[in-house]
Amino acid sequence: MKKGFVTIKDIAWELKVSPSTVSRALKDHPDISGETKRAVNELAEKLNYQPNAVALSLKQQRSNTIGIIIPEIVHYFFSSVISGIEDVAYEAGFNVIICQSNEMANREKANVKTLLASQVDGILVSVSKETKDFSHLEKILKNKVPLIFYDRIVPGFLADQVIIDDFDAACRATRHLVDSGRKRIAHFAGPQNLLIGQQRKEGYKKALEDAGIHLGETLVYNADNFEKARLAVLKILESGTDIDGIFAVNDLTAIGAMQTLQKRGIKIPNEVAIVGFSDGRFSGITDPTLTSVDQHGYEMGTVATRMLLKRILSKEDYPCETKVLHANLIVRGSSQVS
Amino acid sequence: MKKGFVTIKDIAWELKVSPSTVSRALKDHPDISGETKRAVNELAEKLNYQPNAVALSLKQQRSNTIGIIIPEIVHYFFSSVISGIEDVAYEAGFNVIICQSNEMANREKANVKTLLASQVDGILVSVSKETKDFSHLEKILKNKVPLIFYDRIVPGFLADQVIIDDFDAACRATRHLVDSGRKRIAHFAGPQNLLIGQQRKEGYKKALEDAGIHLGETLVYNADNFEKARLAVLKILESGTDIDGIFAVNDLTAIGAMQTLQKRGIKIPNEVAIVGFSDGRFSGITDPTLTSVDQHGYEMGTVATRMLLKRILSKEDYPCETKVLHANLIVRGSSQVS
DNA sequence: AAATTCTCCGCAAACGTTTGAAACAAGCCT
DNA sequence: AGGCTTGTTTCAAACGTTTGCGGAGAATTT
Numbered sequence: 071m072k073k074g075f076v077t078i079k080d081i082a083w084e085l086k087v088s089p090s091t092v093s094r095a096l097k098d099h100p101d102i103s104g105e106t107k108r109a110v111n112e113l114a115e116k117l118n119y120q121p122n123a124v125a126l127s128l129k130q131q132r133s134n135t136i137g138i139i140i141p142e143i144v145h146y147f148f149s150s151v152i153s154g155i156e157d158v159a160y161e162a163g164f165n166v167i168i169c170q171s172n173e174m175a176n177r178e179k180a181n182v183k184t185l186l187a188s189q190v191d192g193i194l195v196s197v198s199k200e201t202k203d204f205s206h207l208e209k210i211l212k213n214k215v216p217l218i219f220y221d222r223i224v225p226g227f228l229a230d231q232v233i234i235d236d237f238d239a240a241c242r243a244t245r246h247l248v249d250s251g252r253k254r255i256a257h258f259a260g261p262q263n264l265l266i267g268q269q270r271k272e273g274y275k276k277a278l279e280d281a282g283i284h285l286g287e288t289l290v291y292n293a294d295n296f297e298k299a300r301l302a303v304l305k306i307l308e309s310g311t312d313i314d315g316i317f318a319v320n321d322l323t324a325i326g327a328m329q330t331l332q333k334r335g336i337k338i339p340n341e342v343a344i345v346g347f348s349d350g351r352f353s354g355i356t357d358p359t360l361t362s363v364d365q366h367g368y369e370m371g372t373v374a375t376r377m378l379l380k381r382i383l384s385k386e387d388y389p390c391e392t393k394v395l396h397a398n399l400i401v402r403g404s405s406q407v408s
Numbered sequence: 409m410k411k412g413f414v415t416i417k418d419i420a421w422e423l424k425v426s427p428s429t430v431s432r433a434l435k436d437h438p439d440i441s442g443e444t445k446r447a448v449n450e451l452a453e454k455l456n457y458q459p460n461a462v463a464l465s466l467k468q469q470r471s472n473t474i475g476i477i478i479p480e481i482v483h484y485f486f487s488s489v490i491s492g493i494e495d496v497a498y499e500a501g502f503n504v505i506i507c508q509s510n511e512m513a514n515r516e517k518a519n520v521k522t523l524l525a526s527q528v529d530g531i532l533v534s535v536s537k538e539t540k541d542f543s544h545l546e547k548i549l550k551n552k553v554p555l556i557f558y559d560r561i562v563p564g565f566l567a568d569q570v571i572i573d574d575f576d577a578a579c580r581a582t583r584h585l586v587d588s589g590r591k592r593i594a595h596f597a598g599p600q601n602l603l604i605g606q607q608r609k610e611g612y613k614k615a616l617e618d619a620g621i622h623l624g625e626t627l628v629y630n631a632d633n634f635e636k637a638r639l640a641v642l643k644i645l646e647s648g649t650d651i652d653g654i655f656a657v658n659d660l661t662a663i664g665a666m667q668t669l670q671k672r673g674i675k676i677p678n679e680v681a682i683v684g685f686s687d688g689r690f691s692g693i694t695d696p697t698l699t700s701v702d703q704h705g706y707e708m709g710t711v712a713t714r715m716l717l718k719r720i721l722s723k724e725d726y727p728c729e730t731k732v733l734h735a736n737l738i739v740r741g742s743s744q745v746s
Numbered sequence: 747a748a749a750t751t752c753t754c755c756g757c758a759a760a761c762g763t764t765t766g767a768a769a770c771a772a773g774c775c776t
Numbered sequence: 777a778g779g780c781t782t783g784t785t786t787c788a789a790a791c792g793t794t795t796g797c798g799g800a801g802a803a804t805t806t
Contacts, residue, residue, distance in 0.1 A: 075527075075551060077792060088756045093794060103754060118547070123525045124465045125792035128761050133462060135526075144487045144689075152481055156508055160518075165526055168506050170494055180498075187461045188473075188503055189413075209456075213413060296693060322693065329695045351482075355634060355660065355690060357667045415762060426786050431764060441784060463762035466791045 076117040085109055096121075123165075127189065135165040136378060137185035137193045141173050141222070146350035147367045148196070151220065154371020155194060162379055164191070171198040182206040192216040192378045197224055199264070216381035220374040225265070230381065232374045232393040236266050239363045239397040240273025241280075243345045244317050246361070246399055248281045250406070252315035252343055256289040256306065258299055258327060260319040267294075270319050270347065294319050299326030307334060314342055315405075321346035321353055321362055328356065328404060343405040348397070358403025365397050414455040423447055434459075461503075465527065473503040474716060475523035475531045479511050479560070484688035485705045486534070489558065492709020493532060500717055502529070509536040520544040530554040530716045535562055537602065554719035558712040563603065568719065570712045570731040574604050577701045577735040578611025579618075581683045582655050584699070584737055586619045588744070590653035590681055594627040594644065596637055596665060598657035605632075608657050608685065632657050637664030645672060652680055653743075659684035659691055659700055666694065666742060681743040686735070696741025703735050 078096075082089045087106065095102045095110035102110075113119075127133040136159055140148050152168065159166050167188060169181035178198050185193055186209070193210055195217060204224055210217045211229065219231040247255050257274045260267035271290065278285055289311070293302040299318065303326075306313060318324035324346030328338055336342055338358055346353065346362040353360040373393055416434075420427045425444065433440045433448035434457075440448075451457075465471040474497055478486050490506065497504050505526060507519035516536050523531055524547070531548055533555060542562055548555045549567065557569040585593050595612045598605035609628065616623055627649070631640040637656065641664075644651060656662035662684030666676055674680055676696055684691065684700040691698040711731055 075792095079792075089793075090757080090795075091755060093792095094755090097794095101754060106754080120521070120525050122466075122527060122792050124462060124471060124527045125761090126794085127462045128460075128466050128763095128791090129793050129795095131761070143481065143490055144484060146482060149482045149487055152506075153508065153510075156506075160507075160522070165505055165522065167503055168490075168494075169498075170491065172491075183458070184498070184503065187458050189460060189462045325693050329693075332695070351689065352693060355663050355667075355694075357671070413762095417762075427763075428765075428787080429785060431762095432785090435764095439784065444784080460762050463791090464764085466761090466793095467763050467765095469791070 075122065076114075076119045077122065078119075081110060081113050081117065081119060084113060132191055133165075133189045134163060135167055135188065135190050136375070136382075137181075137188070137190040138166060138168045139171055139178060139181045139185070139193065139195045139197075140168060141171055141196055141198050143168070143170055147221075147348060147365055150350070150367030151196075151371040151374075154368040154373075155375045156371075158372045158375035158379070164379070171201075173198045173200055175200040175202065179206045182210060186210065186213060186215065190215065192218070192382045194218050194220055194374055194378060196220050196222040198222075216378055218374050218378045218381070220370055223265075228390055230377050230391050232370055232377060232395065234365055234370070234397050235394045236269035236397075237273040237276070239347070239399070240270040240317070241277045242273075242399050243347070243361075243363055244274045244277035245281070246401065247315040247317060247343055247345060247405065248277060248283065250343060253283060254285070254289065254313045255283075255315035255317060256291060256313045258291050258293040258302060258316060258318040258323045260294040267319065274317050289313065293327075294323055296322045296326035299323040300330045303327050303330040316342060316344045318344065318346050320348060321350070321360060324360055324362070324404070325352060325356055328360070339403065339405050339407055345399075345405050353400070353402060356404070361402045361405035362400055363397045364400050366395055370395055413460065414452075414457045415460065416457075419448060419451050419455065419457060422451060470529055471503075471527045472501060473505055473526065473528045474713070474720075475519075475526070475528040476504060476506045477509055477516060477519045477523070477531065477533045478506060479509055479534055479536050481506070481508055485559075485686060485703050488688070488705030489534075489709040489712075492706040492711075493713045494709075496710045496713040496717070502717070509539075511536045511538055513538040513540065517544045520548060524548065524551060524553065528553065530556070530720045532556050532558055532712055532716060534558050534560040536560075554716055556712050556716045556719070558708055561603070566728055568715050568729050570708055570715060570733065572703055572708070572735050573732045574607035574735075575611040575614070577737070578608040578655070578685070579615045580611075580737050581685070581699075581701055582612045582615035583619070584739065585653040585655060585681055585683060585743060586615060586621065588681060591621060592623070592627065592651045593621075593653035593655060594629060594651045596629050596631040596640060596654060596656040596661045598632040605657065612655050627651060631665075632661055634660045634664035637661040638668045641665050641668040654680060654682045656682065656684050658686060659688070659698060662698055662700070662742070663690060663694055666698070677741065677743050677745055683737075683743050691738070691740060694742070699740045699743035700738055701735045702738050704733055708733055 078089050078092045082092045092110050095107045143149055156166050171178035171181055175198055178201055217229045219229055223231045223233055259271045262268055291302040293299045316327050324344050328344050331342055346360050348363050348365040353362045416427050416430045420430045430448050433445045481487055494504050509516035509519055513536055516539055555567045557567055561569045561571055597609045600606055629640040631637045654665050662682050666682050669680055676682060684698050686701050686703040691700045
C-alpha cells in the first residue's frame with residue numbers, strides 16, 4: 071500500500087483466495103477454474119496490477135536485464151549501437167542498464183561491479199581506450215555471466231564478439247578513390263596502438279598495392295582529429311607534396327582536411343577527393359557532402375544483443391562466435407565529380 | 409552456486425554462523441564481536457562476495473534504480489543529459505535504466521510500464537513530440553513514484569521540472585546580432601505547437617522590439633532543418649528580401665542557411681551574420697565556425713537528478729519545484745567580423 | 747458401496763537479504 | 777541465590793512471486 075503498488079496478495083485477499091491461486095490464474099494455469107480466472111483477471115485489470123519485476127528476478131534467478139558498458143554515449147556511432155541493443159532487448163522482454171566508462175579503465179571496472187551486483191543476465195562491452203588490465207572482464211565470465219564484445223574487442227579474450235571489418239572497409243574506401251582515377255592518395259591515420267588504427271591503415275595499403283600503386287607509407291600522416299588534419303594538410307601544401315585524394319581515419323579528420331584545402335582554394339573533389347570514416351552525423355552537412363563509411367551502429371547493436379540473448383537462453387555451452395559486419399561505403403560529393 | 413554467485417548463506421555455512429550474523433558483521437553492526445567480524449569480512453573478501461542487489465531491492469522496497477525516458481539518444485543534447493544523470497546517480501549509488509521513446513507516444517507509454525514494473529524509485533521524463541495524452545504520466549504519480557520533467561515539459565502538469573530559459577536565450581542571441589550592428593535579422597523558426605518553437609520566436613521578437621527594430625514577423629520563416637533552411641534562403645534571395653542576420657532555431661538549420669548563402673557568394677559573417685541554437689557537435693566544424701547557444705545538457709542532467717534524489721530520499725511531501733537553467737551564447741566566427 | 751479419477755485450490759518452501767525480538771552465557775549487584 | 781545488565785548470537789518473519797505436493801470434494805468407474 072505504502073508505495074501504491076498492487077500485489078498478488080492484495081488481489082488474493084480481496085477475492086478470498088490464496089496468492090498461489092491468483093498467480094496461477096494470471097498465467098492461465100489449467101488447474102484454475104474459468105470462473106476464478108475471470109474474477110482474478112478482472113480485478114487485476116481494475117486495480118491495475120503490475121507484476122513486481124524485482125520479486126520475479128529474485129525468484130527465478132534471472133533479472134531479465136542486460137548491462138551495457140560503452141565508452142561514450144555522445145558519439146553517434148555508440149548511441150546508435152544503444153538504439154539497436156534496446157530495440158532487440160525490449161522486444162525480448164529484457165531491460166537495459168547502460169554504463170559509461172568515459173574511456174577510463176577504473177570507471178569500467180566500477181561499471182562491471184555495478185552490473186554484477188544488479189544481477190544482470192548478460193553484459194555487452196566495448197572496452198575503453200585506457201583498459202590494459204582485463205581481470206574485471208574475466209570476473210564476469212567467472213560468475214558465469216555471458217559476455218559479448220562489440221566493436222572494441224580484446225584480442226585473445228575468449229568471448230563472443232561482433233566487429234566491423236575495418237580492414238575491408240578501408241580497403242574498399244581506398245579502392246573507390248583509385249577507381250575514380252586517383253593515383254596519389256594520402257592516408258590520415260589514427261593511433262597505431264589501437265586495432266582500428268592499424269586495420270584502416272593496412273586496408274589502405276592493401277588497396278593501393280592491389281592497384282599497382284606503390285606508395286608504401288610515404289603518404290601516411292598521423293592525424294586523427296580536426297586540428298591535426300589541418301596541420302597535416304598545411305604540411306603537405308608547404309612541402310609541395312602532390313596528392314589527389316585523402317582517405318581519413320574518421321570523418322572529423324576528413325572534414326578538417328577538406329576545409330583547410332578549400333581555404334587554400336583547392337577544389338573538392340576535382341583536385342583532391344576525400345573519403346572519411348563513420349562518424350555519422352557530419353557527412354551530410356559539409357559542402358560538398360562527405361563520402362564516408364557507414365559503420366552500421368544500429369545493426370551492430372541488434373546483432374550483439376541477439377548473440378547475447380542466445381547465450382542467456384541456451385542451456386548448454388557452445389564455442390565462442392565472432393561476427394564480422396561489413397560496412398558500406400556511402401559515396402557523396404567529396405569524391406565524386408558530378 | 410549455479411550462477412557462480414556467493415551469497416550470505418554460503419559465508420554463514422562455511423563459518424558455521426547464521427546468515428543474520430553475517431549480514432550484521434558485513435555492515436559493522438555493534439552487536440557483533442570483532443573476532444566474528446574479522447572472520448566474516450575476510451571470507452567475504454576471499455570469496456568475492458557481492459551483495460545481491462535484487463534481494464536488497466525486494467527487502468527494502470527500494471530498487472536504487474532510476475528510470476529515464478528520453479526521446480532520442482542520438483542527439484548530442486540528450487546524450488549529454490544522460491551523462492549528467494548517470495554521474496550524479498552512480499555517485500549516489502543509484503542505477504539508471506534508459507528508455508527511448510523515439511518520439512512515439514505509445515512507445516513512451518510502454519516505457520512507463522517497463523519502468524514501473526522494474527520498481528524504479530523515480531523517473532526522469534522528457535516527453536516525446538507526439539505525446540498528447542498524459543494518463544501514463546499520471547499513473548506514475550498515482551503509484552507514488554517521483555517524476556521529474558527535464559527540457560520537454562508538460563505545461564500545467566504538477567511535477568518538478570527543469571528547463572532552459574529558451575525565451576531569454578533566444579533574446580540574448582538576437583541581441584548579440586543587434587549589438588553587432590545588424591538591423592534586418594531573420595528568424596528561421598521551429599514548429600509553433602512546441603513550446604521551444606514559440607519561446608525562441610518570442611525571444612527573437614522581444615530583442616528586436618527592445619532595440620527599436622520593428623519587423624514584426626515579416627522576416628520569420630518556417631524552417632527547422634537543413635533542407636528547409638536551404639529553401640528558405642533561396643526564397644529570400646529570389647524575392648530580393650534584404651537581410652543581414654539570421655537567428656535559427658537550431659544549428660542544423662543555421663548550417664543549411666549558411667551553406668546556401670555561401671554558395672551564392674554571400675560572405676559570412678560580413679554580409680550576413682548567423683546564430684544557431686544548441687545542437688552542440690556541429691558548431692566547431694563549419695567554416696566559419698558557428699555562433700550558437702550552449703544548452704548545457706550535462707548540467708541539466710545533474711540538476712534534474714539531484715531534484716529526483718531529493719524527492720526519493722525525503723520523507724514528507726513538498727511543493728513542486730521548477731528550475732530554470734540559463735543557456736550561454738557562444739560567439740564564434742559566423743557572427744563576428746574579425 | 748467402494749475405489750478410482752478428476753477438478754480445483756491451498757500449504758509451504760524457496761530466492762537473498764534485513765531486522766526486531768528472543769535466547770543464551772557470563773559477569774555484576776543486591 | 778535471584779535478579780540485573782551486557783555482549784553475542786540465532787530465530788523467524790518479511791519483501792512478492794512461483795511451484796511441487798497434497799487435500800477436499802465431486803464425478804466417474806468398478
